[in-house]
Amino acid sequence: MTTGHGGRGFVPKGPKGYVNPSDPEVIAAEKARGPGPVRTFRLTAAETSLDLGGRTVRSWAYGDTLPGKEVRITAGDILDLTLANHLPVTTTLHSHGIRMRCDMDGVPNLTQNSIKPGADFRYRFAVTHPGTYWLHSHSGMQLDRGLYAPLIVEDRREPLSYDKEWVIVLDDWVDGVAGSTPDGVLAQLRHGRGAPMGMDMDVDTGEESEHDGNSSHGPSRILQNSHSRILHSMGGSVDYPLYLVNGRLPHAPSVFRARPGDRIRLRIINASGDTAFRVALGGHEMTVTHTDGYRVEHKKTDALLLGMAERYDVLITAKDGVFPLVALAEGKNAQALALLRTGGGASPHASVHPRELDGEIVPARRLVPHESVALCGRKPDREIRVRLTGNMREFNWSFDHQPYSLARRHPVREGERVRLTLINSTDMWHPLHLHGHTFALKGIDAVGARKDTSIVLPHRKLVVDFNADNPGLWMLHCHNQYHSESGMMTILGYRK
Ligand SMILES: [Cu+2]
Incomplete structure (x- = not known):
């Protein structure tokens, strides 16, 4: 070895x-x-x-x-x-x-x-x-x-005081169900084509790397007739058979035990490939304390929306009983479940729908960064504008209609304040992620919350600022795994 x-x-x-x-x-x-x-x-x-x-x-x-x-x-x-x-x-x-x-x-x-x-x-x-x-x-x-x-x-x-910590990882699942694999589902979406040429070429061998030993694609997993009001579009592209919290199905959920009155820090991570989750804890209000690892001014909310790869930390004070933590697969008519148990009582049904799910959802752009992590207001030295392109029919997601290439780089220089404007000219929502940096959202009238992954709705734009303080070559890509593998990736490169 x-x-x-x-x-x-x-x-x-x-x-x-x-x-x-x-x-x-x-x-x-x-x-x-x-x-x-x-x-x-x-x-x-x-x-x-x-x-x-x-x-x-x-x-x-x-x-x-x-x-x-x-x-x-x-x-x-x-x-x-x-x-x-x-x-x-x-x-x-x-x-x-x-x-x-x-x-x-x-x-x-x-x-x-x-x-x-x-x-x-x-x-x-x-x-x-x-x-x-x-x-x-x-x-x-x-x-x-x-x-x-x-x-x-x-x-x-x-800075927070709490009694217990509950790490909650959300996922959508297709692999190994009735012969499906993620590569097979991508091939279905791309009408038999896998990732575009060049995407997975191994530099040493020049051969296309093989991700999938199974050439059968299983039953169709293409999502049909989907709409999400809060995502202004389809929920996604993939109709997953299963949804999980901490690797468990709703009929056999993971159970987090605590005592009534405990203050619990929830660290919620969306690890899914193609699903935004709307998350709420039945009977409880949540106080948002962080997003993507960075502090925000505490903000109460009933529910949260997490695109792929986003994280939120919240505090709750546990009530007495058994409570469903529900992650609704947005626009997909399905959900995942975990339980908080602090006392006796029957477990809720797998399809339980706490009313908090339909309550207020605080969006990231309404969060105010904690002063310890807020970027100072500064005029950008450079603006990079990138257009999100492609469509569902051809499943040809890209930036500026260009395929991903190691040779194409958006230049920045160390020390600059960079404004990145991502213009979504597609009919689909995308969770965009920048490696190596934690940008600031454009706030209501100041710099907003710090994040590394943020949703951009169809035909809207996302404007973020960051300090170019981490030299190297960094991916900017959609965190929908089916979109990024179709070509929605590009590179930010620091000039010498
Ligand atoms: Cu995307």
Whole structure:
């Protein structure tokens, strides 16, 4: 077995004049993050059987649990995480939302070579900011299998006081059900075509990487007749047979136990491939404290909407009894369920619909950043405008009608304040994610909440500002896995 010595020294194909992932500028930024205690973890990506609660599926996961075992560190630590690839195909690991050194970002062919079957890769980087993050494969459609795990970064000076913490991971599930695989579903959506040419070319071999040993596509999983009022469009593209909270089906939900009166911090992560979840806890109001790992001024709400890869932290004060935590698959007429139990009583039915789901939903743009994380008001030095393009019929999602290419980069320079304007000219909503940075939403009349992933509704635009303070090459992509694999990805590149 070979052990990679990190991604150090990797140089992607593409134009000259950009800061490559292991260049001195990247090393200098990493050094400025300071030394810290090293926290060592080992994950194994492998094929396994997963018990979803009365139903077992064969899939790929980190270890043999779903979600993968939580990785928990403290801000200021050095995360030293070795990924062993026991899959039959190549893989990489991305630490979503962490602003780390570029060569540890886990993007195949951009920040590292893919990890070959049987090989290891050691991800080692400083983590300076606390919050709720997650680990997932960044290769092909693997995220829509079971290759994800929570990454929790504790705060040495935790500003919140609470008695218990409940990590809640939401997912939509198709893999291993009646012969379906995410690659097969993508092929259905693309009328038999897989990812576009070039998307998954292995740089070393020039061969198209194989994500799927199964050539049968199973029953049709294409979502029909869907509409979501709050997403102004279809719920998504995929009609999943199953929806999960913490790897469990609604008929055999995971149960979180606490005492009446406990203050509980919920860390909610949407790890799904193509589903926005509307989340509420029956009988309880939630107080939003963070989104995407960054503090906001506390704001009460009945429910939350999470696009793929978004996270919210909320506080609740537990009442006495049994309460459903419901994640409604927005526009898909289905839901996932977990339970909070603090006392006696019968468990609610799997299809329970707490009234909070139809109450107020505070959108991210209404959140006010906590002063400790608010970006200062500053005129942008540079504006990047990107148009979201493509349609459902051809399933040709892209930016500016261009296919993804390692050679196409949106240039920035270190030290700039950058304004990124994402113009959605499609009929579909998209959750957009920028690697390596936590941008500020454009607030009502000031800079808004900090996030790394944000929903843009059809025919609307999303305007975000960020400080270009993390040199390297960074993905900007839709976090709908079926959209990004169809081509809705591009690169932000720091100029030398
Ligand atoms: Cu999209």
